Amino acid sequence: MQSLFQILMLLLDVLWFLIIAHVIMSWLINFQVLNLRQQFVAQVWHGLNRLLEPIYGRVRRFLPPMSGIDLAPLVVLVAVYALRIVLINNAAAFF
Template structure:
């Protein structure tokens, strides 16, 4: 059981860093530091969007419309941090008892 919890924690860490890369990349694209006309940038951006949009879409449906401000990544960050730092360690302690 502990192994499954460690694997889950690893997957949550990977998801956290993928989201972080996506957010930083979106800022760089919006401030014209990165250009989507560059093939490698466009491929990475497309891959990240294909990976994260199915996760963001249900969250966006539950949140109120805030116009250009997208709060879905923030909500997902909070969910990942809660799972990674609170729920999984508590489950691990419960399993060890």
Template sequence: MTSILMILLYAIKIFYYIVIAHVVMSWLITFNVLNLHQPLVYQIWSGLNRLLEPIYGRIRNFLPNMGGLDLAPLVVFFGLYALQTIIINNLYSF
């Protein structure tokens, strides 16, 4: 059981880095450092959007409209951190 929880912790860490990559890439696209007309940038951006938009969409339904500020990644970070803390605190009870 411990090995399954360790694998789950590793998956949470990978997902954490995917969310960070999405946030940083959105900033770089917004400030015109990256251009979506480049094929590689577009493929990475669309792949990250396909991974994260189903999660962000459900969170955005519950959050109030903040104008141009998107708080969905912040909620995902808190959720991942809470899940990681719960798993670590209960890891050795199995």
């Protein structure tokens, strides 16, 4: 059961990293530091979008329209962190 706990924590860490990378990359694209005409940047951007849009889409259904501000990544990051806290506080059940 300890292995299951460690795998869940690893998956949450990977998800956390992907969301942070997606947010930073979106800022860099919006401030024209990165250009989507570069093939590598475009591939990474579209790959992150394909991975994270299903998660963001479910969250966006519950969020009110914010006129250009997307709070879905923030909500997902808070949910991932809350899930980590719940798992860590209940780690005794895995041992």
